[in-house]
Amino acid sequence: MPGRTPTATAGPGGHQPEVRTTEPAPAKVNLFLAVGPCRADGYHELLTLYESVPLQDEVTVTLRPAPDGRWRFRVSGGGPALPSGWELPRDTENLAGRAALLYAEALTGAAPGRSVVPGRGGRASSRPVGPAHVEVRIEKRIPPAAGLGGGSADAAAVLRALQRLYGHPLDTADLLELATRLGSDVPFLVQGGRAVGRSRGEVVLPRPAAPRLPLVLALSTFRLQTPEVYRELDRLRGRGEAPPPGADDPERGLAALLDALAVADLDQAGPLLRNDLEAACVSLCPEVGVLTALLRESGCLGAAVSGSGPTVFGLARDMEEASAAARRAGRDAPPGLAGRVTFVPLLSGLPGERRGAAANPFEPS
Template sequence: MKKAVVKAYAKINLILDVLGKRPDGYHEVEMIMQAISLYDRITIKPGNGISITTNHPLIPLDERNLAYQAAEVLIKEYPDIPGVEINIEKNIPMEAGLAGGSTDAAAVLIGMNAMFSLKMDNIELLERGAQLGSDVPFCILGATALAKGRGEIIEEVAQCPKLWVVLVKPNFGVKTKEVYQNLMLSSISSHPDLAGYLDALQVGDVPYLLNKIANVLEYSTFKLYPQVKELKEALKALGAKSLLMSGSGPTIYALFASQEAADTFASDVRKGCTYQVWVAHTLNKEILNERVEIS
């Protein structure tokens, strides 16, 4: 009996800009998203119906889980699939701005496509991912990408050179919906230079890539959760020069050109706080092409 094991990689936002509110209630965004090496391990086996097991006590095991919804989409579309058993080995923190739920859903789509030989191409997978959530299409495509619309319109861009990422997450989660609802567009004093960042990716200008990361959702999250702003200021005081909140937060990441610098900074952070700390690195397309194992 076949099974699929998929590495479901986390993401960070190198650029996150909000352009306005759409008639459908969502916000119009432009983002440069980047896959990183922190991942959940998703194991999928044939079964009856849909069942989920996990090592994390707070993950829902029913249709509230995006991974469950992803399986449901494909089972409805392909009636020959009797069902699946999904195990989620959770390493990406929940409600952290790292697409932990979205990447698990993407992994289920990718894994079921491979395991059941559905022969869906990337465009077909992206269409189904967009039904589930704004970040799911990026998590299917991975590497470095430009996201527009509500985040579901994805375009591959020049890959980011290998950079090292220190992730620091406070001991609470943030609801994305709340952050967007409280975002006052008039309070955004400056917007990221998206075109400049895309140019820097094209030529591999590492100093620019480190110095010009930007996320306008900080305006909202910092107001709702002042301790996230305090965390960013504390990390800056420890010597990090390239700091940003990922997504809607509360995770703050520091970006480095070398593993040595990242490891040293992570060690300093761990000495001074009780928050969760991870060291990861950016991923390229070649690694992502090898994320599925069928046995």
């Protein structure tokens, strides 16, 4: 996933330059999400198919010299996607700040007293790395608490940015281990494209990502918190109001969807979209069910909730039909949704992506 070439500015006395880079932080949708039983660790067993979408935050990471000899982590930001009165969590209260902290711990702990020179590129050198002040600035364009992975995308972008600034000292396995510690979606969002997720979502198996998919996103002002949605699913299952785990074979459903996508049979793929959290989302926010039905009635081949909602997306045959479905959905939306939902047609994939052989996000570009 290409970011901007790092820039350097000389620090005081011309030593220890300040370096900076900006990374895109694309969102994701879940084309398929089967939720198994709750595990002993409190997480649910998941089987999911991730797909990147070019709705993205912009994350700028700056490394400054630390004259006080201490690591410091600062996160700030804003942007049009933040609802009125919604404040971005600061510093290490933000997942992006925790990503910077974990990266610093890995960088200094992997080879005590020896690491890379920020901004020089290449592998680890014999020069010791002193503490740095890490500043993260996030321009939010992904709505928060929307099921699109915005916070996780920001954390993934910080990991990629620090890899770039420090010359890619961590290998793929190490970087993905850090991502796993940050959250279930972060390992996928470090890489992007299309991938199957297993376990709690963090075991990522990349898949061929052609073709890019014509989608309609229904972006709303409603907000749902992930833990609340999973608790509601467990409650509904306990009362027999949602299908229990094991009611069908999700592996077969996912395989059928992957087969349809592999041959670009979107008519076949549409009805195979799935999200087991939909019943819980609708229970907590009935408008989610209205939006899913509205996208289908507006001409989409299928529609589903993304992640833990409330964002809903529809799959169309091509961008012309996606644009037409978005217009119809906006026209036919019930009065109660007026001003609360925006229907956005787009092609899935990473910004600027040419689908074919994927670039390695862990190596210098």
